[in-house]
Each structure stands twice: as C-alpha cells, then as structure tokens.
Amino acid sequence: MAKVSKSPWMLHYDGSSCNGCDIEVLACLTPVYDVERFGVLNTGNPKHADILLITGGINTQNKPVVEQLYSQMPEPKVVCAVGICACNGGVFKDCYNIIGGVDKVLPVDVYVPGCAARPNAIIDGVVKAVAVLEEKRKKYKKERGEKA
C-alpha cells in the first residue's frame, strides 16, 4: 500500500446493481471490516469525495446521473468499479436496457470483480484506488508547478 498523505473520502453510487454489492460496500463500513481504519470515510456529497465507488452497470436513465456525479468531484479523482456488473455488465449484459460497464461512460481506474464482490475484495480495491489517487495527486501538482 502506498504511503497515504491524506484521508481519502469515498462516494458510493448504485448504478443498476442488484443491491448485493451495495450491501457489501456498506458492510465494509461496519465493525467487522471497517474501512475507516485506513482513513477512508463514506460521504454523501460528491464535492467532498476523492473516490467514486460505482456498483452495477450503466443504463440510459442513470448515465447522466453518473456523469454528473463524476463532474462534481474535485480533481484528482479515482473511479472504482465494484462488482462484475460495473466491470462489464455481468449477468445483465444482454438486457435491453444495459449499456455496459462503467467504463463506457467514465475512465475506470480500479476494477473489483465478483458477484457479489466480497468486502475483502472491495477493501483491497479501495486501497489500490488510494494508491492511484496518490499518483494522480503528484501528477496534478507537477502540472500546476507546485511542489509534490
């Protein structure tokens, strides 16, 4: 795990998942798994968030919502696709209303496959996302000519 200089906050949004991954994401926050020990906090506000955690595939109705949430997050930001549906559509791939995985609309940095993704896998994904965030932050500062 990369050295973390700041406490990353995450925003969870349910794309069109079956709920299985969502309750596993919530289970990550509760005592047994407790992602807060890495300093990761769940926030409801996209303007406070660094990591966007999306479960479920993209459909026509939620596509603008996902895009809007992403655009409201400040740079640098990381997208983490949780569950096989978010990775490529999963079991619902052939449904008429599913466009596909999250990467059809957003640049995804970390993929966490699984149906439903286990909390251990989700935590691993979030920790990887933190490392990506760190890199992005350095790059972002370099571009602006600030000291990393």
Place this chain on the structure above:
Amino acid sequence: MANRTIIPFGPQHPVLPEPIHLDLVLEDEKVVDAIPKIGYVHRGLEQLAEKRDFNDYLYVIERTCGICSFMHGMGYVEAMERIFDTEIPDRAKYLRTIWAEMSRVHSHLLWLGLLADAFGFEALFYQTWRLREQILDMFEESTGGRVIFSVNKIGGVLKDMPKEMLQKFVKNFDGMEKELKKLTNVFLNDYTVQSRLKGVGMLSPQDAVYLGAAGPMMRASGIKIDTRTLGYAAYSDIDFDIITSKECDCYARCDVRIQEIFQSFHIIRQAVNKIPDGEISVAVKGNPNGEAFMRVEQPRGEAIYYCRANGTKFLDRVRVRTPTFTNLTPLLHTLKGCELADVPLLILTIDPCISCTER
C-alpha cells in the same frame, strides 16, 4: 397560501443506498406533495427469459435483488415446479424454509441498521450490522455465498446442511437472540428514538388496504396478512403467528420487524427439530409446458411470480411483482403532510428495495 418550493430528493442521497428520485413539493417545511421518478435501476430482467434457458434463468432472477436473493430464487423454482408438477423431497422443503427465514433475519437486521443511520444513531447502526455479520457467516458456511447463494434448483436444493451444522446454527441463534434483545431495548424504549418514530407517518388500516400496502407495512397497520400461511415450502408444518401492531406509525413498523426476527428464530428452531432425513432433490426432465403462479412472503411483503412456458427451453413470459412497488403508493400517501426532516425516515420505513421494484 405559502410559497411552494420543489426540493429534488435523490437519486443520489446519503440516506439512500439505492437510487430513487422524488420531487418534494414544500410549503415552508411541510411536504404537500411528492412526485416519484423511478427507472434508475431498470435492467429489463424479465425479458432476459427469452435469451436464457429456464435453468440458467434461475441465476438471473436471483439477482433481481441482493438482499432477498434466496426468496427470489425460491419463488421462481416453486413456480417452475408447479409447471413440471413435481413434488420435491421434504428435506429440501425444510432447508428452503431455514434459508428463507435466515434471509428474513438478515434483511430485517439490515433494515434496522439503516433506520438507525437515518435518524443519526451511528453507534446503533454499527451494532446492528455487527450482529448481522453473524448471519452472513452462517450463510457462507452453509451455501458458500454471503449475499447471493444460488442453492436452489428446480426439483430441490443443491446443498445439504449436516446435522452438526444445524445444531451449531441454533446455538448461534441463541446468542444472537440475547444480543438482539439488548438492541431491541434501544430501538423500542429509548426516548430519543421514540421521539423520531412515534406518531410519524400514520397509515390507517383502511388506507393500507385501499392503497395496497404489503408485508410489515400492512401488518403494522393492523391487517393480518402473511403469505406464509398459504403453506409453501415447509410452512404448513410449522406453527407461527402473524405479527401485527395497531399503532400504524413508524414505531409500529419498527416493532413489527423486530418481533418478526424473533419469530424467524422460532421458526428455524422448529424446522431444525422437525427436519427429516433423505434426498435433497429430485431429477426434473424435459422442457416445461404450461403456466404457474406463485406467491412468496419476502421480508418486505408479498412477491408474486408468474411463469409461462411453451414446451421449449425458453420461457414465454416471466413476471415478478415485488413488495416495494406496491408499497410506493402508501409511501407517497404518508409523505403528504410530513416534515421535510422526516422524509428519509419515511422512505426507509417501507424498507425500499429499488432493484426489486425496477428489475
């Protein structure tokens, strides 16, 4: 008349794990109208029956909803067994009952946690979910999955639970029951919790029937309806009461769900005592032909499954009607006239499962 404001609520909102959008029409702080907009989770799952054969479709329908996935699978396979006119072994019926009741415990504990989160009692949320993890461990031990199990098959179940495992589970439930009693004390007797729940979101028995409420929402308004009394799976051999409350408010819904958890423990204990030995599945051959209709009591209320087969391996039509969909109308009714601050609480008391609703 005061000025009217429209506040958009959702689809992304801290209190909602799932997306639903409501336009709340406010006069000062009072909600006068709520206009819902759904479809954020719509996948078109029923139509997938044309592309997956009837055996594979089971794995699709289990993923209607991750919270009551077992019950969705069970409703579908029981409907298909009616089409095939198959009688499944008794042991499979009891195993289904045990898993179904464990799902109910898990779902109600999840809901209690979310409720505590909605009125800002974080410690209670954490405690409830800590308790819920014990059920998930038992699921993992017996089926291999934490939220999606895939243990049903047409003609029975895929996995058996040995006697020692069942005894161990019953012992675990005794421990859980003790811990739950402590939590119950907070949910039902704490002064601050009561001040948020009592008298909020009244739904009279007449309205509950007229608007078609389902499950605990209906029973909290004093209407005695429970689909388990129809005796699917092994429920016909098991003795249980229908839990109702006369208070009709959020407190009553909380109370009904808590009592249902204790009831589920009671049902599981009976099932473990009565479970017969023997086979867990029978072979089902050929393609289905005909139609069937199945009603199942999910944690959120009555769900209906309709399957029509045409003699090929692809089904003509699958229809699922889920409890949250019918509970939306009573929700909109209770929202009218409430305070803005109570809106998240009221949405939660129907135990919304949006992925069930929109499929």
